[in-house]
Amino acid sequence: MKKNFYNLILLLLTPSLILCQVAEVSPPDFIKTITFKSNTTQGQLPVLKLGEPLQLEFDALNGNEEDFYYVIEHFNFDWTPSTLVKSEYLKGLDNQRILTYKNSFNTYQIYSHYELTIPNQQTRALLKSGNYMISIYDDYDELMFSRKFMIYEDLVNVGTSVKRSRDVKVIAEKQSIDIEISTNSVNFNNPLQTIKTLIIQNNNLNTAISDLKPQYTLGNKLIYRYDTESAFWGGNEYIYFETKDVRSSSLGVQFIDLKDIYHSYLFTNVPRKNQPYTYNPDINGNFLVTAIDQTDLDIEADYTMVHFSLSHEELKDKDIHVYGNFNAFAIEDLTKMIFNPESKRYECILRLKQGFYNYKYVVVDKATKELSEGVISGNFWQTENNYKVLVYYRDLGARFDRLIGYGETSSVNISN
Known part of the structure; x- marks a missing residue:
């Protein structure tokens, strides 16, 4: 209730906020593998039919079994807040604690896996179609992350x-x-x-x-x-790798090493812009959690440190990032690659849950922050x-x- 009251005061005091477009907030480093699940997809942008359940899952890697709370808001087409009051688009209550979680089992990386399904006993239904944002807060009312989703009516x-x-x-x-x-x-x-x-x-x-x-x-x-x-x-087909077996090299993985947790070193990639197009089936930037010989992937799949490398000359006025739906296509410090003058390669390390991942390399202008997907991968019709x-x-x-x-x-x- 405290967060709802605070948001109401902000809107009353600063009417200009109503005209601001909302953006997703990326999670802190200890929250990973945010996925929306349905009967057919995982980790994709959720576009749900009115009445279809929403299922959000994520991992907290700090091992503290923290309490998390969710808030749901309705937005206009342009992602400005709608004028609907909460009771018009939500039946029941939000700002409730996520009750379902379980701890990892037999993994090097300790984590807690959280699951939220709507409708539930507190939030019984979402009543309107349109754009929505779900925000996750910790026990100190600090915003951990937010994700957009859409609900549609099948009228046209x-x-x-x-x-x-x-x-x-x-x-x-x-x-x-x-x-x-x-x-x-x-x-x-x-x-x-x-x-x-x-x-x-x-x-x-x-x-x-x-x-x-x-x-x-x-x-x-x-x-x-x-x-x-x-x-x-x-664009171009996404590159991919698979870490379903952390103890041996798999698809796209050159070799592995065990330190505090397993490290997976991928094969060094090269620019594909000037190479002929080659059909290479992918899952269009998405990811799928998978692990061999495990019964419950939610808590038995381990985390590995994945080492990316790209053979490319150093760019003075541009940054190179690892790009994919593993973090909702966000450009952040964690995905930024660092040029290694000794190996003449760009390098980056990401902590990712076992699975099959799509990724590509994109270039971001340091001054304008403009992103280009084709500078390294190329664009092909x-x-x-x-x-x-x-x-x-x-x-x-x-x-x-x-x-x-x-x-x-x-x-x-x-x-x-």
Whole structure:
């Protein structure tokens, strides 16, 4: 209750905060492996159908069996706070302690595994569609981390297809998304104002394209066929490694060593920008916790120190980061690589739970903080990428943005 009261006072005293877009908060170093689980996916951006349960899991590596609390907030399409009061979008209570946790068993790295499922006895239902943020606090009311998720109503059909870019300058490097929205249950009033769209590539909200307007209206259909506005850089297939067996080298791992915990040394990677495109099946930047000869992966999978290395000349005005959904595609100090003048390589060490991981190397400009995925990996129109399209609707006079449709496709069948 204290956190809710504090947030209310802030909003009353500083109305300008209502217009601020909210961003996810990365966890401290001792919280790892934040995953949203469903029947088919793990570790991906959660887009749930209204009424479907939300399951959040994470590990705390300090071994203190701390208490954690969760707070859920509703947001508009542009991630500004909505005007709904909590009782309008949440049945029951939040700001409750996460009751389900268990300690690691037979691992070198001691940790506690926490699980939160909604609905539960305190939070019985989420009532509205739209954008949500779940924030996790410790016992001292300090924010540990926050994650975005979406809930949709299945009211419109969202047809999506992936085409090669219509801009001949980047036809070999970009992919364009065509959208067709149709419905018999919603009367689109003034769709240029009431309909908003969000296109997400590989579950990465950082690169999403938002708020494209329909170009054509044919009866009850809205059609989007942009030349450049809906185009993404194709990128390249993610590199991957597997540490399901910490005692021996596995996929992508050159050798291992046991110190305080196991260390996994990956093969040194090289830039792929100027190499021909090669189809290399991946899971589009995501990860999957897995370990051999273990019954309960939640508490029996161990942590290893994973050593990344990239053969690349030193960049004076740019940083290189390890990039993937293992930390929700965040750019942080932990993912920054350090140039080793002796080996002429960029190096980085991350503590990761046993599993199968996708990653790539990205470049961040030190001055502008602009991120580029293609400087090292390259951009190819043939790359297999996953695309999600979300359709939001706010009728004239309505108080919040409903998420009324969801579509998903892959570029595996890309066409001209």
